[in-house]
Amino acid sequence: MQYLLMKPAFLLAVLATATTAPTWTQIIWHDIQAATSCTACETLLKSLQQASQLGPSTLQTILTDVCILSKILDADFCTGLIASQVPSAYYVLRQLSIPSDTAQTFCASVLDLCPYPPIPPINLTFPPPPLYFPITTTTTTQDNNKTNNITLRIAHITDTHVDLQYTPGTSTHCRKPICCRQYHANDAPGRSKTPCSTWGSPHCDPPLKLLHNMLSTLQSQQPHLTLFTGDIVAHDIWNTSQESVLASFNATNSALHTLLNNHPIYASIGNHDTHPVNFFPGSPNIPKELVDVEWTYTALTTHWRTLQNNPTLRTTTSGAYATTHTLLPPTSPTQEQTTQPSTPKIKIKIISYNSNLYYRLNLLLYTTPMPDDPLAQFTWLIAELHTAEQEGHKVLLITHIPISSKDTLPAYANSLREILYRYKDTVVGVFCGHGHVDTFGVFYSSSHSSGGGSSSNGSAGSDGDSDSDSHENQGHRQGKITVENNNNNNEVTVEKGEREEVIGVGMMAPAMTPTSGYSAFRVYDVQFSCGGGGWKVLDFEEYIARFPQHSLQGDSDEDSKSTTTTTTTNRGKGEPVWVRYYSAMEAYGKYVYPNWAGTVPNGIGAGGGADIGPHFWAKLTDVMETDWNV
Incomplete structure (x- = not known):
């Protein structure tokens, strides 16, 4: 399943504010609202690259703050996930060429803003098929015996x-991808208004x-x-x-x-x-x-x-x-x-x-x-x-x-x-x-x-x-x-x-x-x-x-x-x-x-x-x- 974090709208929100300059944030937010092309996506990736030049720690702080401000999920979720993802994101951003087929593929697959680039010719080497098969390969003929x-x-x-x-009895409703855990005191068994059962819940x-x-x-x-x-x-x-x-x-x-x-x-x-x-x-x-x-x-x-x-x-x-x-x-x-x-x-x-x-x-x-x-x-x-x-x-x-x-x-x-x-x-x-x-x-x-x-x-x-x-x-x-x-x-x-x-x-x-x-x-x-x-x-x-x-x-x-x-x-x-x-x-x-x-x-x-x-x-x-x- 896809998480809200991975939805294009949320990713765009993260990318849009990935800069320390408030004016840049306002400009990119405006660009996001009108974004309908690969060019707009490339602009966002370039902004991320600019933010990454400030170092991985600063990039992590920026993205964590943006995640918290989005109010899609809570601060605990934002802090933990961004901390685990930023080192790899920083590495990729520092060597990413823009424009490139890689950048376009990212914009197509993750942000859904571009068509995919043409698929390159397949460079695979196959051995020739055998002149005869050691066993019968027919799958539709009934074996007579x-x-x-x-x-x-x-x-x-x-x-x-x-x-x-x-934890049975904890709440089935929370602001995280899965519930049925005691995240807060009100989630405790006996206190939750929506307790989860012993065997499971569709929210968990x-x-x-x-x-x-x-x-x-x-x-x-x-x-x-x-x-x-x-x-x-x-x-x-x-x-x-x-x-x-x-x-x-x-x-x-x-x-x-x-x-x-x-x-x-x-x-x-x-x-x-x-x-x-x-x-x-x-x-x-x-x-x-x-x-x-x-x-x-x-x-x-x-x-x-x-x-x-x-x-x-x-x-x-x-x-x-x-x-x-x-x-x-x-x-x-x-x-x-x-x-x-x-x-x-x-x-x-x-x-x-x-x-x-x-x-x-x-x-x-x-x-x-x-x-x-x-x-x-x-x-x-x-x-x-x-x-x-x-x-x-x-x-x-x-x-x-x-x-x-x-x-x-x-x-x-x-x-x-x-x-x-x-x-x-x-x-x-x-x-x-x-x-x-x-x-x-x-x-x-x-x-x-x-x-x-x-x-x-x-x-x-x-x-x-x-x-x-x-x-x-x-x-x-x-x-x-x-x-x-x-x-x-x-x-x-x-x-x-x-x-x-x-x-x-x-x-x-x-x-x-x-x-x-x-x-x-x-x-x-x-x-x-x-x-x-x-x-x-x-x-x-x-x-x-x-x-x-x-x-x-x-x-x-x-x-x-x-x-x-x-x-x-x-x-x-x-x-x-x-x-x-x-x-x-x-x-x-x-x-x-x-x-x-x-x-x-x-x-x-x-x-x-x-x-x-x-x-x-x-x-x-x-x-x-x-x-x-x-």
Whole structure:
């Protein structure tokens, strides 16, 4: 989610008064009110540069005072956040060229005052594709021998944002990004007029006990593996430290290991999972005394080794890794697999890359020039995908920020789509989070390039959060579908252009933190063929938390009782009940497959060759464009 601090109007207010001369403040305020061009934005950046010449301490004082005067958030928030952000902002301002493509990109991505500069030609080297594939890559043809199929249940959780300072009974209303803490005496339990419940509030990040509750429910779904796509740390961005971030890592990863200790968990790093928030150097030339994130990567690597039961796991200098998961014969009699010793085992590859290196609010990217391949992660990703292609392994890509999100800078998104196009027969899907709402993105090829478009669909309590918005007007052919749930009235907007070959899909799961909707998680069923190596994503089911009492979203007891499928019982007063919210195939399969045959009893699959792969979501967006009732 975006904070008020990051909104263009507030940033402009900060920039406008970034000078010690009152007359300059008045002049720039006047310019801001009439600002409609890149020229106006460049003027603001030049004023910031002038302020930075007075030194980082003076720049910090100026920006802190401006933040306090804005009265958008309180003085404590302003003082803490500005203090953590100014050193990097000072470094960038001192070497920023104005005008330049870097300055224009900043004005486009952060202040929304300019169009993006033209995307430069992609400078990536791809190995030639193999003359033949070691395994079959068809994903839509049904395997005639079902006994050679393995169905892998994959859980997907994201954006847990556990608040270790969450205090039941404190106020749900405050002048900070998250509440349910005792900031003042009047916030204390027993004194607040708007007390938060034991389990959470939509104005607050969740307590640790909600994570425990969710993981207990998730365990009952018997997943073979879990994907966790980042953002462990709470939204107290003004008050974090290395110590507080490490404490969050320890609490969340300990819960994951304890409650899901019978299967591996593969994770990626979120933009909140460091201190200061959002800052990940994209070049080895960034001074380590300015921002050092090695402690973050080291701590997470240690936890990931435990969660994967893989003591030899190695991460790159960017916090990325690649590993393999072997599909073992299942013990459940419902699994479609032979138990004969001659049945070959299947290995899939999990690649976790650090999408924060392409994040528009990562100020350390705005050097002149901006890095083409931050920390050479594109080069590393191509090498890992090429190895998987040669070995015949299918790949699950996991990351935090979606490629199709506006939060991914367009030039970097274009490179990622080029990589997806080259390895479209190897990558099963891209699994991510960040936007907090239920979303998907479809990638298309373009002429002689993979600069494709993306389609997004919000549901499960979507509030239209801007993090889930797709790139627009960047020369990418795309579709965008946003469903906004407001008092049961769904408003759907569609923007589509010409598209060509469907090359992949990004699956963005909703968050556990309830700040943008119901706390939720997903479970996918992916079928792999032992005999031919083909794969199909059969379905996913989404589960949400309902609160019989002290509801997060205002549900009554009767609302919770009306839900047909629950996964836990109400073990105590006000304890969450996790319900099966919907199945993708049940909800949308009838619109995609003309000869809809319904679902099997457990809600998975539709018979025949039905699946919810990239072509499913591409077809669904086409249907939604013409049938608003869908």
